[in-house]
Amino acid sequence: MHHPDTLGVHAGREDFAELGVHAPPLDLSTTYPVRDLDVGTASFDALVGGKASAENPIYARLHNPTVARFEQALAQLEGTTDAVAFGSGMAALSACLLAAGQRGKHVVAVRPVYGTSDHLLDSGLLGIPVRWTRADAIADAIDADTAMVIIETPANPTLELVDIAAVARAAGDVPVLVDSTFATPVLQQPAKLGARLVMHSATKFLGGHGDVIAGVVACDADWAASLRQMRAVTGGLLHPLGAYLLHRGLQTLSLRVERAQANAVEIARRLVAHPAVASVSYPGLREDVNARLVGTQMRGPGSLMAFDVHGGHAAAARVMASVCLATPAVSLGSVDTLIQHPAGLTHRTLDEATQRACGIGPGLLRLSVGIEHVEDIWDDLRCALDASMDSKVA
Numbered sequence: 001m002h003h004p005d006t007l008g009v010h011a012g013r014e015d016f017a018e019l020g021v022h023a024p025p026l027d028l029s030t031t032y033p034v035r036d037l038d039v040g041t042a043s044f045d046a047l048v049g050g051k052a053s054a055e056n057p058i059y060a061r062l063h064n065p066t067v068a069r070f071e072q073a074l075a076q077l078e079g080t081t082d083a084v085a086f087g088s089g090m091a092a093l094s095a096c097l098l099a100a101g102q103r104g105k106h107v108v109a110v111r112p113v114y115g116t117s118d119h120l121l122d123s124g125l126l127g128i129p130v131r132w133t134r135a136d137a138i139a140d141a142i143d144a145d146t147a148m149v150i151i152e153t154p155a156n157p158t159l160e161l162v163d164i165a166a167v168a169r170a171a172g173d174v175p176v177l178v179d180s181t182f183a184t185p186v187l188q189q190p191a192k193l194g195a196r197l198v199m200h201s202a203t204k205f206l207g208g209h210g211d212v213i214a215g216v217v218a219c220d221a222d223w224a225a226s227l228r229q230m231r232a233v234t235g236g237l238l239h240p241l242g243a244y245l246l247h248r249g250l251q252t253l254s255l256r257v258e259r260a261q262a263n264a265v266e267i268a269r270r271l272v273a274h275p276a277v278a279s280v281s282y283p284g285l286r287e288d289v290n291a292r293l294v295g296t297q298m299r300g301p302g303s304l305m306a307f308d309v310h311g312g313h314a315a316a317a318r319v320m321a322s323v324c325l326a327t328p329a330v331s332l333g334s335v336d337t338l339i340q341h342p343a344g345l346t347h348r349t350l351d352e353a354t355q356r357a358c359g360i361g362p363g364l365l366r367l368s369v370g371i372e373h374v375e376d377i378w379d380d381l382r383c384a385l386d387a388s389m390d391s392k393v394a
Contacts, residue, residue, distance in 0.1 A: 004077060004185060004186060004254065005254045007073070007076050007077050008073075008077060008186075008250045008251055008252075008253050008254050009250075009251050011072065011073035011074075011076040011077060011250070012024075012069040012070060012071075012072040012073030012074075012076070012247055012250075013069070013073075014072070015069075024066065024069060024244055024247050024248065025065070025066065026066055026240060026241065026244045027064060027065050027066045027240055028240055028241070029057075029060060029064075030059070030060045031058075031059050031060070032056055032057045032058055032059070034056060034058070036056075039055050039056055040056050040058060042054070042055070043055050043056040043057070043058050044058050044062070047062035047063050047228075047232065048062065048229070048232055049225070049229070050224070050225030050226060050227075050228040050229045051225070051228070052068070052071075052082065052224065052228070053068065060237065060240070061231075061232060061235060061237050062232055064237070064240050064243070066240040066243045066244055066247075067085050067237070067238050067240060067243040069243070069247055070085060070216075070238075070243040070244075070246050070247040070250075071083040071084060071085050071216070073247055073250055074185070074200075074202075074206070074216050074218055074250070075218050077185040077218075077250070078185045078189055078190075078191055078198050078218035079185075079189050079191050079192050080191045080198065080218040080219055080220060081219075081220055081221050081224070082218070082219055082220065082221050082223075082224035083216055083217065083218040083219070083224070084216065084217050084219070084224050084227040084228055084231060085202070085214060085215070085216045085237075085238040085243060085246075086214065086215040086216065086217075086231060086236045086237070086238055087213070087214065087215070087236050087237060087238050087239065087242075088201070088203070088213050088214060088215050088236075089114075089181070089199070089200070089201030089202070089203060089214075089215035090116055090117070090120065090215065091215055091234075091236035092199055092200075092201075092215030092216060092217050092236075093117055093120065093179075093199060093215070094120065094126060094234075094236065095217070095227050095230040095231055095234065095236055096148070096177055096197060096199065096217060096227065097120070097121075097126045097128055097148075098126055098128075098230050098234070099223065099226040099227055099229075099230055100128060100147035100148040100175075101126065101127055101128040101147065102226070103147045103148075104128075104145050104146055104147025104148070105128070105129075105145035105146075105147065106128060106129045106130065106131055106145060106146060106147065107121070107128060107129075107130050107131070107146065107147055107148045107149070107150055108130070108131045108133055108138060108141045108142055108146055108148070108149045108150070108174075109121055109130050109131070109132055109133075109149070109150040109151070110132070110133060110134065110135045110138070110149075110150070110151045110152075110162060110167075111132055111155075111354070111357070111358050112152070112155045112156065112157070112158055112160065112347075112358035112359065112360070113150070113151075113152040113155065113156060113179060114152065114156045114179065114181075114201075114346065115156075115342070115346045115347035115348065115349055115350060116346075116349070117152070117179070118347070118349070118350055118354075119349040119350075121150070128147065130150075131146075135151065135162045135163070135166075135167060138167055138170040138171060139170040139171075139172075142170075142171065142172070142174055146174050147174075147175075148174065148175050148176070148177055148197075149167060149171045149174055149175070149176045149177065150176075150177045150179070151164070151167055151176070151177070151178055151179070152178070152179035152181075152182075153178060153179075153180070153182075153183070153188075153297075154182040154183060154283065154290075154298075154302060154304060155182075156179075156181070156182065156342075156346070156366075157306050157342040157346065157347065157360065157364065157366040158281050158306050158358065158359045158360065158364075159182075159281045159282060159283060159290065159304060159305060159306055160281075160290060160359075161283055161290035161293045161294075161297065161298070163293060163297065164176070164178055164188075164190050164193040164194065164195055164297060165193040165194055165297070167194075168193060168194025168195060169194070175196035175197060175223070176190075176194065176195045176196055176197070177195065177196070177197040177198075177199060178190035178195040178197070178198050178199065179199045179200075179201075180198050180199065180200060181199070181200050181201045181204050181205070181332075181333070182204075182302055182304050182332070182333075183298060183302060184200070184205045184206065184253060184257055184333075185198075185218075185253075186253055186254050186257040186258075186299070187257065187261075187298050187299045187300050187302055188297060188298045188299070191218065191219075193297065196219060196220060196223060197217055197218070197219045197223055198217065198218040198219070199215065199216070199217050199218075200215065200216050200217075200218075201214075201215055202214035202215055202216045202246050203215075203331065203333075204331065204332050204333030204334075205253065205256070205257060205332075205333035206246050206249055206250065206253065206333075207242075207245060207246050207249045207333075208249045208252065208253065208256050208333060208334060208335060209245075209249065209334060209335060210331065210334040210335075210336070211245060212241075212242045212245045212246060212249075213242070214238050214242045214243075214246055215238075216238075216246075256335060256371060257302070257303070258300075259371040260303035260335075260369050260370055260371050261284075261300050261301065261302055261303045261369075262374075263303065263369045263370070263371065263372070263374045263377060264282065264284065264301070264302065264303040264304070264305060264369040265284045265301065266374050266378070267305070267367070267369055267374065267377060267378060267381065268280055268282040268284055268285055268305050269285070270378055270381075270382075271305070271307050271381070272285065274382065274385050275310075275389065276309050276310055276311075276315070276385040276386070276388050276389045277307050277308070277309055277310070277385065278307075278308040278309060278310050278363065279307065279308045280305060280306075280307045280308075281305060281306045281307070281359075282301060282304075282305035282306075283298070283301040283302065284300075284301030284302075303333075303368065303369040303370075304332060304366065304367070304368055304369075305366075305367050305369070306342075306364055306365065306366050306367070307364070307365055307367065308361060308363045308364050308365075309363045309365065309385070309388055310363070310389075311363060311388060311389075312361070312362040312363040313341075313343070313344070313362035313363065315363060315388040315389075316341050316362065316363050316364070316365050316388075317341070318384075318387055318388040319339070319365060319384045319385060319387070319388045320339060320340070320341060320365070320384075322383065322384035322387040322388070323339060323380050323381070323384045324380055324383075325337065325372065325376055325377065325379075325380035326338065326339045326367075326370075326377070326380055326381065326384075327339070328340065330345050330346050331368075332366070332368035333368060334368065334370060335370050335371050336370040336371075336372065337367070337368065337369055337370035337372060337377055337380075338367075338368040338370070339365055339366070339367050339368075340365070340366050341364070341365055341366075342355075342360050342364055342365075342366055343355055343360050343361065343362055343364060346366075347360050367381075
């Protein structure tokens with residue numbers, strides 16, 4: 001098996017020699033001619049039943065070769081047999097919950113997770129309730145009706161790390177879903193630690209350029225079949241152009257992650273020393289409570305961090321208003337640096353008590369460090385932090 005750096009460049013391109021191409025073909029067809037009705041009927045049954053491919057693709061909601069190549073590539077990077085791509089990360093999670101609902105009566109989940117994921121789980125909108133618990137209490141929360149355990153590590157937005165192998169042991173036969181968006185397969189491969197499903201908001205690092213919305217779940221063949229069935233009937237498909245951009249993005253994923261991570265290590269160190277900053281949560285800091293899982297579960301600390309500023313909401317708002325190089329916007333994992341306010345944006349749907357319990361305060365900012373020159377990133381942040389202090393004094 002090749003190194004992940006090599007897989008990112010070559011995975012999902014196994015048929016290129018036969019096709020006589022060097023760049024991934026982009027198939028935008030919505031429908032495919034059915035010359036042989038018997039073949040068409042058999043293909044339809046196979047695809048609706050959850051098969052990865054068939055002799056005739058029939059209709060793009062059932063199968064698209066451009067999407068399939070990205071799925072094959074991501075599965076190789078995650079070390080799973082299959083992957084299923086969707087039109088967004090939330091479409092991917094929704095499909096997982098709908099499939100889980102066929103296997104049990106509730107899910108068990110650990111906070112914090114992405115705010116919209118939390119909202120979907122807590123609302124029970126898809127008909128499957130959630131039991132919130134701590135990572136060290138999963139075994140007590142599980143019973144015979146538990147369909148799935150859901151964790152996010154590193155967690156959004158606080159960067160808490162959850163021991164995936166320990167969760168898998170506690171879950172036993174109950175499948176574990178890990179949202180690994182912050183880590184990417186470059187830094188973490190949950191399936192090798194016992195997770196059955198590995199989910200990514202592919203919008204983030206996998207795409208890496210802020211120009212595609214997508215989700216993907218790497219998993220075994222059994223779960224893949226269920227997820228394809230859900231995708232087929234709910235229409236949660238990924239557009240071929242999005243798959244093309246994602247497949248292309250995988251070629252530079254390792255380089256982008258490594259450069260952004262190197263920047264983040266230095267930025268976190270400097271944030272700790274700035275007088276406007278009350279605390280920094282970043283697994284790359286030696287004193288961080290999560291540092292023990294870096295170098296074991298994760299190959300590196302990544303490029304996301306959260307930091308609290310003195311002065312609460314007003315100071316945080318002033319920082320966001322004062323940055324010039326960084327973009328004050330939600331999302332993450334792009335080549336450029338992004339900064340956002342979880343309590344007011346990504347986790348706005350959580351009530352204040354839940355926000356506090358998850359470590360999300362009014363002065364918390366989440367920073368997604370990009371690949372710009374580190375000194376330029378720091379100069380921008382330092383000036384914005386200085387401005388927040390000037391505002392506080394005034």
